[in-house]
Amino acid sequence: MRTAPAGLASAYVTTVRLNPSDNVVSFDTEALVVGVHPGPDGLRAAPGAEGLDEALGGRLAATLGAMGVKGTPGEIAKVPTFGALTAPLLVAVGLGDAPEGDYDAEVLRRAAGTATRALAGTGRVALALPAAGAEQAAALALGGLLGAYSFTRYRTGAEQTAPVGEITVLSRAEGAEAAVDRAATVAASVSLVRDLVNTPPSDLWPARFAEIAEQTGAEAGLSVEVLDEKALKEGGYGGIVAVGQGSVNPPRLVRLAYSHPEAAKTVAFVGKGITFDSGGLSLKPTASMDWMKSDMGGAGAVFGALVAIARLGLKVNAVGYLCLAENMPSGTAQRPSDVFTSYAGKTVEVLDTDAEGRLVLIDGIARAGEDSPDLIVDVATLTGAQIVALGWRTAGVMAGDDELREEVVRIAGEQGESAWGMPLPEELRKGLDSPVADIANLHPERFGGMLTAAIFLREFVPEGVRWAHIDMAGPAFNKGEPHGYTPKGGTGAITRTLVGLAEQYAR
Numbered sequence: 001m002r003t004a005p006a007g008l009a010s011a012y013v014t015t016v017r018l019n020p021s022d023n024v025v026s027f028d029t030e031a032l033v034v035g036v037h038p039g040p041d042g043l044r045a046a047p048g049a050e051g052l053d054e055a056l057g058g059r060l061a062a063t064l065g066a067m068g069v070k071g072t073p074g075e076i077a078k079v080p081t082f083g084a085l086t087a088p089l090l091v092a093v094g095l096g097d098a099p100e101g102d103y104d105a106e107v108l109r110r111a112a113g114t115a116t117r118a119l120a121g122t123g124r125v126a127l128a129l130p131a132a133g134a135e136q137a138a139a140l141a142l143g144g145l146l147g148a149y150s151f152t153r154y155r156t157g158a159e160q161t162a163p164v165g166e167i168t169v170l171s172r173a174e175g176a177e178a179a180v181d182r183a184a185t186v187a188a189s190v191s192l193v194r195d196l197v198n199t200p201p202s203d204l205w206p207a208r209f210a211e212i213a214e215q216t217g218a219e220a221g222l223s224v225e226v227l228d229e230k231a232l233k234e235g236g237y238g239g240i241v242a243v244g245q246g247s248v249n250p251p252r253l254v255r256l257a258y259s260h261p262e263a264a265k266t267v268a269f270v271g272k273g274i275t276f277d278s279g280g281l282s283l284k285p286t287a288s289m290d291w292m293k294s295d296m297g298g299a300g301a302v303f304g305a306l307v308a309i310a311r312l313g314l315k316v317n318a319v320g321y322l323c324l325a326e327n328m329p330s331g332t333a334q335r336p337s338d339v340f341t342s343y344a345g346k347t348v349e350v351l352d353t354d355a356e357g358r359l360v361l362i363d364g365i366a367r368a369g370e371d372s373p374d375l376i377v378d379v380a381t382l383t384g385a386q387i388v389a390l391g392w393r394t395a396g397v398m399a400g401d402d403e404l405r406e407e408v409v410r411i412a413g414e415q416g417e418s419a420w421g422m423p424l425p426e427e428l429r430k431g432l433d434s435p436v437a438d439i440a441n442l443h444p445e446r447f448g449g450m451l452t453a454a455i456f457l458r459e460f461v462p463e464g465v466r467w468a469h470i471d472m473a474g475p476a477f478n479k480g481e482p483h484g485y486t487p488k489g490g491t492g493a494i495t496r497t498l499v500g501l502a503e504q505y506a507r
């Protein structure tokens, strides 16, 4: 049994375990979750629910049908069992038209998450969903844990609902133990990132984030180094200093490192960590600002991934950089038209102080080159243009070479994170020319903003190092309704993709 460690901000205590029982009728739990498919003659119970219909007198499909259940993904129905099962509550979740035995892992994650989300307050939940293979069991564990997530630190009401206490995955699949353990470790990291994103910026400023990284990082077995504002100035980190200089909460650069004695490869991850993005003197309009506490989601994903990589003991070397600053307007803030010298030595003219993410990232990217990595991946809530192009849920992936871009997109998909490859059209580079400095941080053309931001970053990638960039402005934060295993607010997006990448380079 694995316990997700108490989150930094919320008391996230859901645990997961495996049970080889296939007796859903007498399984001792408070809520038994089964899957249903649409079928030509009404609903069809999914594998995992064997024996159930008989115990219910053959009335399962008719009962659910009468309730309007169609078996489509996202659907959920709660049915009292009136003593026909040991579990007092039966929960049916729709799995759609999955061909029997061949379930898409993401369908299972979402179904499990839909169930645990709807069962908040329940002590013990058993998932009797398709779990013939270890990968399926792990998908149920991950989706179930992520769906159970809740962030309650700032609620004072007496009738607060606790998340599901314990999830049992019913499976006898070979290798399920290790796969479910991995899922629990990854879920703990995603939950940690969600906590950080959800924490209000009054409680999460750069130095505080750095402290949390030091503490949790050390506990996980990472070596952690923090550069404060003085060290950043002396070290020549002009971009991080420039963005952070307007705030009373000074900037930080955190370096997290994990190494394995048998590692053959080194991966470097760089995260945008703007703990609040007001836009600076190029102030954002009110409606664009209220969710800018999520602008550290990239650094969150890098942090969460490094913690998971260390806990999993992957055979890879991994370094993570958290580029932390608060972007605020004030008498000390950088001005549009200011010029700074970046860590890489190139000068940058700041035409718009709201294009600050790229300014902190270029210092992290250049610094990451000193670790001689096999690749650098930066992760950032970088542009509103990403949301315009791909919507809320799909991250944009850009890279210095096509193979790496496709690899990142593929791995994201395998982990259940939506991502799509985007180009770096050469003709856009010219627009970043500055009349006074080596480069400007703003392109005169608004269209293609996600691409011009990436083209700006590319100028600072160390010679000869493979590089990919993930813009997750939309996916980092769910402003809409919860769905599947994704809650409202912080999502922990791209954490799983980075872990998957590290696993790939550990092979």
Ligand code: BES
Binding pocket: 277, 279, 295, 352, 354, 355, 356, 357, 381, 382, 383, 384, 385, 442, 443, 449, 473, 474
């Ligand atoms: N943090 C924002 C991008 C963002 C927008 C993230 C919406 C999540 C949701 C970023 O710092 C920003 O302000 N980008 C500007 C860039 C522009 C000034 C070139 C943008 O996208 O408008």
Ligand code: MN
Binding pocket: 277, 279, 353, 354, 355, 356, 357
């Ligand atoms: Mn901004």
Ligand code: ZN
Binding pocket: 274, 277, 295, 354, 356, 357, 381, 382
């Ligand atoms: Zn920003």
